[in-house]
Amino acid sequence: MIRRTSFLVALTAVPIFASAKTIYSGEFDYHSFKPAEAYFAGRSASEVARMCETGEHASNEDLAQCSHLKFEQVRHELSRNLQAARSEIERNDKSLKAEGEPLALPYFVKSQNDWMQYRDSECYTETYMMGEAAERYIFFWECMTSITKNRVREVQELLKN
Template sequence: MSSSNDEIDRLCRTGEHASTADIAVCSQRNFEQIYAKLNSTIKTSEAELSKGDVDLKADNNPVALPYFENGQRAWVEYRDNQCYAETYSLGEASMRYVTFWDCMARITKERISDLQSTED
């Protein structure tokens, strides 16, 4: 893969002269960008839950944040297992890594959308 960021951006954007390995790297890069957005969205959700938990705790009610954190860990396990299952079902396919990273990106985008819809 090319070394300059501009060349990498062009390769990932156009796919021009890209090998399967290049496409896999671009898919992984795309997932990493989406995952960074997920982490930002989670921090926002956690901050909101923490604020709400203050009142809940003051009224001797169960708090939400620990359950959100448990749910997020379970979601990560679900996403990873789902994507491994999709990928490994292909056998020795040359696009295996592209399939994996595209799956990770797709399910992560869905999670971001779910979290954002609960903020409204």
């Protein structure tokens, strides 16, 4: 009996470290995520659309990939708009260069790079503030989508002018 008690006392003196890490623990790099299309491989577009719209029979991972898919679509739209803006700026820069004026394209490229850094940092900040949560990636992709949609509107305004 004394031996068993000594063993139990010894166990309570040893700190117990339980690793409670989950897929939602720690830092992550969104660039390492597989495309949402790969995640949904084998499902029809209508099935994916229905699941993403209703959330019916969807796991948290499914919903995160739905949010990821929305981000990829908006990112593609931004890419098309950026290419159009770049072409317009390059055309305009030709006349600026001929007049000896500063060129706009280097500033446009820098502003886009700075904007991407802002967007990523903002979404990581908001996501990490929520801590370890099952909705972490859903929240992250929704943030990325929202800020990217705003950028699409800004670039479209630039193109109008």
